[in-house]
Amino acid sequence: MYVTEIFINGLIQGSLYALIAIGFTMIYGILRLINFAHGDVIMIGAFINIGLLKMSVPWPIAIACVLVLGAFIGFVIDKVAFYPMRDAPQVTGFIASLALSLLIQNLGILLFTAQPKNFSLPDFFRENIIVGGVKVTFLSIIIIFSSIILLALLLLFVHKTKMGVAMRATAENMRVARLMGIKVNTVIMVAFMIGSALAAYAGMLWGGRYGQVDPLMGFLPGLKAFVAAVIGGVGSIAGAAIGGYLLGFSEILFVGLLPGRMSGYRDAFVFGLLILILLFMPNGILGKSEEQRA
Amino acid sequence: MRIRVGTRKVPIPPLFILGVIGLIAVAIADTLLNPYIVSVISFIFLYMMLAVSLNITNGFTGLFSLGHPAFMGIGGYTAALLVFPAARKIHLLPNLPQWLSVQQWPFFPAILIGGLFAALVAFIIGYPVLRLKGHYLGVATIGTIFIMRVVFRNAEQFTRGSLGLNGIPFKSSIWWIYLFLVITVYVAWKIKFSSFGRALFAMRENEMAASSLGINVTSMKMIAFVVGAFFAGISGGLWAHLTTVITPDSFSVGLAFNIVVMVVIGGSGSITGSLVAAGGISLLIEYLRPLEEMLGLYGLGQIIISIALLLVLIFRVRGLFGTSEPKLLRNNSQRDIS
Numbered sequence A: 001m002y003v004t005e006i007f008i009n010g011l012i013q014g015s016l017y018a019l020i021a022i023g024f025t026m027i028y029g030i031l032r033l034i035n036f037a038h039g040d041v042i043m044i045g046a047f048i049n050i051g052l053l054k055m056s057v058p059w060p061i062a063i064a065c066v067l068v069l070g071a072f073i074g075f076v077i078d079k080v081a082f083y084p085m086r087d088a089p090q091v092t093g094f095i096a097s098l099a100l101s102l103l104i105q106n107l108g109i110l111l112f113t114a115q116p117k118n119f120s121l122p123d124f125f126r127e128n129i130i131v132g133g134v135k136v137t138f139l140s141i142i143i144i145f146s147s148i149i150l151l152a153l154l155l156l157f158v159h160k161t162k163m164g165v166a167m168r169a170t171a172e173n174m175r176v177a178r179l180m181g182i183k184v185n186t187v188i189m190v191a192f193m194i195g196s197a198l199a200a201y202a203g204m205l206w207g208g209r210y211g212q213v214d215p216l217m218g219f220l221p222g223l224k225a226f227v228a229a230v231i232g233g234v235g236s237i238a239g240a241a242i243g244g245y246l247l248g249f250s251e252i253l254f255v256g257l258l259p260g261r262m263s264g265y266r267d268a269f270v271f272g273l274l275i276l277i278l279l280f281m282p283n284g285i286l287g288k289s290e291e292q293r294a
Numbered sequence B: 001m002r003i004r005v006g007t008r009k010v011p012i013p014p015l016f017i018l019g020v021i022g023l024i025a026v027a028i029a030d031t032l033l034n035p036y037i038v039s040v041i042s043f044i045f046l047y048m049m050l051a052v053s054l055n056i057t058n059g060f061t062g063l064f065s066l067g068h069p070a071f072m073g074i075g076g077y078t079a080a081l082l083v084f085p086a087a088r089k090i091h092l093l094p095n096l097p098q099w100l101s102v103q104q105w106p107f108f109p110a111i112l113i114g115g116l117f118a119a120l121v122a123f124i125i126g127y128p129v130l131r132l133k134g135h136y137l138g139v140a141t142i143g144t145i146f147i148m149r150v151v152f153r154n155a156e157q158f159t160r161g162s163l164g165l166n167g168i169p170f171k172s173s174i175w176w177i178y179l180f181l182v183i184t185v186y187v188a189w190k191i192k193f194s195s196f197g198r199a200l201f202a203m204r205e206n207e208m209a210a211s212s213l214g215i216n217v218t219s220m221k222m223i224a225f226v227v228g229a230f231f232a233g234i235s236g237g238l239w240a241h242l243t244t245v246i247t248p249d250s251f252s253v254g255l256a257f258n259i260v261v262m263v264v265i266g267g268s269g270s271i272t273g274s275l276v277a278a279g280g281i282s283l284l285i286e287y288l289r290p291l292e293e294m295l296g297l298y299g300l301g302q303i304i305i306s307i308a309l310l311l312v313l314i315f316r317v318r319g320l321f322g323t324s325e326p327k328l329l330r331n332n333s334q335r336d337i338s
Helices: A002-031 A038-054 A059-085 A090-112 A138-160 A162-172 A174-179 A184-210 A219-232 A237-257 A260-280 B014-032 B035-060 B068-083 B086-092 B107-129 B134-154 B174-192 B195-205 B207-212 B217-243 B253-266 B271-295 B300-315
Strands: A128-131 A134-137 B002-005 B008-011
Touching: A002 A038, A002 A134, A002 A138, A002 A162, A002 A184, A002 A219, A002 A237, A038 A059, A038 A090, A038 A184, A038 A219, A059 A090, A059 A184, A059 B300, A090 A219, A090 B134, A090 B253, A090 B300, A128 A138, A134 A138, A138 A162, A138 A184, A138 A237, A162 A174, A162 A184, A174 A184, A219 A237, A219 A260, A219 B134, A237 A260, A260 B107, A260 B134, B014 B035, B014 B174, B035 B068, B035 B174, B035 B195, B035 B217, B035 B253, B035 B271, B068 B107, B068 B134, B068 B217, B068 B253, B107 B134, B107 B174, B107 B217, B134 B253, B174 B195, B174 B217, B174 B271, B195 B207, B195 B217, B207 B217, B253 B271, B253 B300, B271 B300
Parallel strands: none
Antiparallel strands: A128 A134, B002 B008
16 A cells, blocks of 8 residues: 555656656757746746636636636747847856746736735545545546647657657757748747646645745756656657656655654655756656767 | 055055955944944854855856755854863753764864865765756755754754754954955955966866866866855854854744845855945845844745745846956956856
């Protein structure tokens, strides 16, 4: 029973990381940009959902709205910050994304204050279902299955549609893709939109799972999702999903199996893992070796 | 202006004149201005010190490190633990090991030990982390901040966990901070216009070319990183004895960001730029804080800084001064790097 519980918790945590890691990996695959502001889209998604539920929008429509508004935020982020510096060196984009991240966080503080806010989903999300002798909330089931569905849809999109093929071509070689008539900027915009929509959705689930949201909530999960993307191999979408689940499981196992006084070191474990993976397995599980990271 | 040394007349270094002007300004500030303004000036000096020391790592060498707060934290906690009166340490930190709880050091050596300890940790961390390039180094050093924060939170025996250390004796007078600022600027300046500095700049421009010209890239990177961390540790100690309270959250990614902003806006590689940008931005931070509280617009200062950085990155990537120092401050022998 304890094992089932750990398994389900790992699956939930992993789903959330996987959803967020997708955005990192898509943008990195195309632009070689580590987009720190991605984590803060999680926060925006959660706050949008609070607003929608306050206006008593029915929850299926609220979910759709979160996805659409998340995509819109991705569009804005791309146009405002990253479009003007497409040709700048890597590190410039990285600093810009940090600036954007702090900008979004502080706009959040300005608008909603730094106090954590309660995040309550409609009641039936919290009803319990017995799975394998363990009580599981309906929300957990939704997190697990909707993530799998979204990831499958994304893989279908990337492999079967024209836009998906264009996206992979751009990630492979941007200059050649442009020569072949692909509108690279549109592709990048779509990547930002998809990544942000998924992150905003993850933010809504994150808020539902932990019951509290605040303007700074997105940074750490975003950073950890980046670790997940690195584990899976930055640039590979399937890799990001796998990395997300692996990180989720190992985090839950770390807390579940080691003695209680070690559980405070959970974050240290994740970032220690990051450094080790960058050093010894810089291409992650599914990434291609093409550039120097270390 | 020239001074007589032996039989020759040599020009007085412009930096020396600037330092003396600063010293007079400090003396005037300390006697005439009220304590609040003096403490604001102290913070500005601290930020200048942080920016100049980060410039050695990020600007000169092109190692994009965000780890400064981690090293500040180490220096801050170390110095605070050494300076704390032994009689009060027993009550505040009852589980401290015997050998540490009997220590009660004077300020100056404690600060130095804090800096050295930070440098030691930087050496240990740098050994794996400095192999990473570009923005991966940035991410790994952000990871270092979080790792150190977790350590500070959990090593309750030494740090009281998230409660932090409070009631640290106020020792960082504006004179001490100015002294350390001058030392930092002097060392950075000497590094920049030395063969070592040239090697660092060469590595920044093209690592492979530098290494094929016989520069030992690995050890040069390490030295630049450790020197930066040493001064970060020192400023952490000064910080602790200026605010008199440190918690694990005092040394955050936000702080790292603000220091990086100062370096980038001033111009990566320019000491003058770091000083000017650090002065301007920390003045902005200090004076917007009361305004934020008055209007209830929390976060406004940080928003302005972030937008300023984005604008600089889009329209003037080299920052205010690029890599150069104004001619006014250089000797004739100090050729500029451009």
